[in-house]
Amino acid sequence: xxxxxPLSGNTAVAYAVKSADVDVISAYPITPQxxxxxxxxxxxxxxxxDAEMIHVESEHSALSAAVGASAAGARVYxxxxxQGIALMYEIMFISSSLRLPIVMTIAARALSAPINIWNDHxxxxxxxxxxxxxxxxxxxxxxxxxxxxxxRIAEDPEVLLPVVTxxxxxxxxHTIEPITVVEREEALDYxxxxxxxxxLDPARPITMGALGDPQWYFEFKRQQYEAMKxxxxxxxxxxxxxxxxxxxxxxxxxxxxxxxxxxxxVAMGHVxxxxxxxxxxxxxxxxxxxxxxxxxxxxxxxxxxxxHLQGVEMIGVIDRALVPGSxxxxxxxxxxxxxxxxxxxxxxxxxxxxxxxGRPVTHSHIETVLSKLxxxxxxxxxxxxxxxxxxxxxx
Amino acid sequence: xxxxxxxKDIPREERFAxxxxxCQGCGAAILMRHITKAMPKDAIIVQATGCVEVTTTLYPxxxxxxxxxxxxxxxxxxxxxxxxxxxxxxxRKGVLPPEKDVRVVAIGGDGGTFDIGIQALxxxxxxxxxxxxxxxxxEAYMNTGIQRSGATxxxxxTTTTPVGRVWHGEWRNKxxxxxxxxxxxxxxxxxxxxAYIPDLYxxxxxxxxxxxxxxxxxxxxxxxxxxxxxxxxVTVARMAVxxxxxxxxxxENNTLxxxxxxxxxxxxxxxxxxxxxFRHLTDEEIEKIQEFVDKQVAYVNKLAGxxxxxxxxx
Ligand SMILES: Cc1ncc(C[n+]2csc(CCOP(=O)(O)OP(=O)(O)O)c2C)c(N)n1
Ligand code: SF4
Ligand SMILES: [Mg+2]
Numbered sequence: 001x002x003x004x005x006p007l008s009g010n011t012a013v014a015y016a017v018k019s020a021d022v023d024v025i026s027a028y029p030i031t032p033q034x035x036x037x038x039x040x041x042x043x044x045x046x047x048x049x050d051a052e053m054i055h056v057e058s059e060h061s062a063l064s065a066a067v068g069a070s071a072a073g074a075r076v077y078x079x080x081x082x083q084g085i086a087l088m089y090e091i092m093f094i095s096s097s098l099r100l101p102i103v104m105t106i107a108a109r110a111l112s113a114p115i116n117i118w119n120d121h122x123x124x125x126x127x128x129x130x131x132x133x134x135x136x137x138x139x140x141x142x143x144x145x146x147x148x149x150x151x152r153i154a155e156d157p158e159v160l161l162p163v164v165t166x167x168x169x170x171x172x173x174h175t176i177e178p179i180t181v182v183e184r185e186e187a188l189d190y191x192x193x194x195x196x197x198x199x200l201d202p203a204r205p206i207t208m209g210a211l212g213d214p215q216w217y218f219e220f221k222r223q224q225y226e227a228m229k230x231x232x233x234x235x236x237x238x239x240x241x242x243x244x245x246x247x248x249x250x251x252x253x254x255x256x257x258x259x260x261x262x263x264x265x266v267a268m269g270h271v272x273x274x275x276x277x278x279x280x281x282x283x284x285x286x287x288x289x290x291x292x293x294x295x296x297x298x299x300x301x302x303x304x305x306x307x308h309l310q311g312v313e314m315i316g317v318i319d320r321a322l323v324p325g326s327x328x329x330x331x332x333x334x335x336x337x338x339x340x341x342x343x344x345x346x347x348x349x350x351x352x353x354x355x356x357x358g359r360p361v362t363h364s365h366i367e368t369v370l371s372k373l374x375x376x377x378x379x380x381x382x383x384x385x386x387x388x389x390x391x392x393x394x395x
Numbered sequence: 396x397x398x399x400x401x402x403k404d405i406p407r408e409e410r411f412a413x414x415x416x417x418c419q420g421c422g423a424a425i426l427m428r429h430i431t432k433a434m435p436k437d438a439i440i441v442q443a444t445g446c447v448e449v450t451t452t453l454y455p456x457x458x459x460x461x462x463x464x465x466x467x468x469x470x471x472x473x474x475x476x477x478x479x480x481x482x483x484x485x486x487r488k489g490v491l492p493p494e495k496d497v498r499v500v501a502i503g504g505d506g507g508t509f510d511i512g513i514q515a516l517x518x519x520x521x522x523x524x525x526x527x528x529x530x531x532x533x534e535a536y537m538n539t540g541i542q543r544s545g546a547t548x549x550x551x552x553t554t555t556t557p558v559g560r561v562w563h564g565e566w567r568n569k570x571x572x573x574x575x576x577x578x579x580x581x582x583x584x585x586x587x588x589x590a591y592i593p594d595l596y597x598x599x600x601x602x603x604x605x606x607x608x609x610x611x612x613x614x615x616x617x618x619x620x621x622x623x624x625x626x627x628x629v630t631v632a633r634m635a636v637x638x639x640x641x642x643x644x645x646x647e648n649n650t651l652x653x654x655x656x657x658x659x660x661x662x663x664x665x666x667x668x669x670x671x672x673f674r675h676l677t678d679e680e681i682e683k684i685q686e687f688v689d690k691q692v693a694y695v696n697k698l699a700g701x702x703x704x705x706x707x708x709x
Pocket of ligand 2: 423424447617618
């Protein structure tokens with residue numbers, strides 16, 4: 001078992017990438033992702049990691065080179081944020097459709113304009129329909145572990161999909177926490193390098209990235225859908241095995257607070273930590289409240305969401321991204337409402353948009369959310385707010 | 396390569412399967428057939444979106460006998476960089492046999508190279524990947540229906556530079572892709588032409604022997620885009636060289652060597668006459684193109700250190 005060291009979120013991620021013994025890293029600088037790649041460069045420069053670093057000239061090329069390297073059979077890694085993720089958008093669809101087990105970290109950051117280097121989930125949410133498995137961590141230990149877990153899911157022969165591991169910019173990337181590092185040997189025992197996917201092998205030449213006309217395209221997509229479905233099971237077995245080996249247990253969603261809450265706040269990322277602390281503070285004051293952390297965002301863990309949300313009197317969903325004009329301006333809220341509705345439950349949920357562009361989500365904001373939910377508790381669904389409630393913004 | 400190759404030296408084995416959907420008379424088809432013969436059998440190809448990609452890989456069929464990867468339009472150079480980096484590290488780590496030298500070739504059209512892919516190409520050349528990049532230049536975005544690109548020559552009709560009362564075809568000159576590659580101080584650049592197959596072989600073979608980034612610019616006649624009869628592809632390609640509007644040469648170690656000398660040039664009018672895309676040109680415009688060719692020939696002769704391309708014969 002690794003030793004405990006104080007590491008920033010980005011450094012913790014870099015240590016995990018090193019332990020995964022990646023072969024190729026291709027990345028381009030952008031705040032707040034940059035220090036991950038700087039650390040990796042240092043590892044290579046010192047001979048601590050034997051990998052090729054491709055100093056690409058853009059994020060578009062970063063992911064394109066990652067696709068090339070993965071297609072050639074290498075274990076590859078890349079990371080980006082915000083505008084960089086937006087620039088990769090085209091190749092994100094192609095990576096997942098080519099079924100390449102690339103792992104990419106998103107150091108979550110707002111999207112321009114106005115240009116803003118601080119944290120929210122705009123970039124993460126903007127790529128949630130690109131066919132990648134997507135996870136988001138709550139703390140630095142989890143951000144570290146997620147990278148190792150991600151390779152296990154990505155390279156599972158039943159899955160073969162790229163995986164995003166996300167952590168909140170600054171609040172995590174640049175904040176130091178004690179981390180138990182998964183060492184190389186134990187990591188490679190958990191994620192052995194087996195090259196489970198089709199690659200450009202001169203001994204068995206194949207054509208990758210062919211033209212799929214109406215006769216075939218649909219079948220490709222159908223299989224991709226199936227792979228994403230299977231990644232749900234792969235996630236379960238991967239976190240199970242991870243907990244057996246390393247003693248840290250993760251699940252697709254996690255409930256904290258009252259076991260049988262009347263009020264549940266659904267959230268992702270570091271804000272879950274704030275919510276936990278807030279609930280601890282107000283425990284025993286008469287409100288039976290809990291927080292539901294969503295770790296696995298794609299595939300969306302409907303089973304567990306349902307399990308925890310059915311019968312809850314009031315659900316508040318915190319989104320740190322905004323999709324103007326959508327029926328669910330908060331994307332996580334949309335997923336929650338859809339899950340409840342499609343399984344025949346009343347969507348007793350209210351959307352809260354908060355913390356955009358790096359504005360901290362404070363206990364006073366959480367208090368506002370909670371008291372709003374208490375107020376709305378007895379109301380029929382049709383009387384619940386249909387527009388998101390914006391918390392902590394000057395109107 | 397000390398001896399000059401002849402057509403008899405060309406391997407008989409085909410490495411580019413027929414049955415693809417390229418137009419009859421497509422210059423790129425001739426190029427691909429011979430490029431794949433000239434390449435080592437175990438080389439890996441990374442291809443940009445475009446005519447060649449779309450017409451040769453309609454699932455579940457493929458013309459490619461090499462390991463072949465297509466990602467997108469603007470990123471063949473980036474994809475090839477990734478493949479090359481992977482081969483390097485996997486050899487170093489003992490996953491691939493260290494004695495095996497698998498070559499990497501990227502192929503893109505003029506649009507995918509001169510325009511939308513120029514950034515990725517520059518990255519590949521600048522970082523020094525051991526990759527041969529081949530651009531087949533049919534002087535427009537053919538796959539999407541003959542739109543102008545940065546490689547479209549002065550005067551050419553395209554669907555986005557149509558001939559009308561105000562416009563008279565493309566009004567800008569072709570981008571100097573060789574100059575751009577040379578500015579990256581790469582060890583080898585060359586031009587090839589499907590009417591000169593042994594020359595093509597010699598250059599692909601040579602490029603495969605040289606470590607580092609290489610660029611080959613291939614002249615690629617296009618029947619519907621240039622508006623000529625399918626049977627005339629080689630005639631058009633040869634006329635391009637005979638008029639000096641296209642010059643077969645290579646630049647190695649800063650030395651330019653014209654590989655197809657033309658002691659007496661034909662007037663460029665004879666080349667332009669073969670293409671429907673130039674049919675609208677006035678005498679004045681043709682004169683302008685002739686002046687442009689004369690300048691280009693003088694420049695190449697200067698770099699070659701002798702008059703390898705002669706004057707226009709009257
Ligand atoms: C990002 C992006 N923009 C546009 C296209 C559409 N597109 C596909 S092929 C092509 C033209 C290719 O032109 P060129 O590279 O010259 O190759 P050619 O078809 O002429 O052989 C275009 C514009 C695309 N596939 N991707
Ligand atoms: S349009 Fe031109 S380049 Fe494309 S296949 Fe036909 S002849 Fe070849
Ligand atoms: Mg073209």
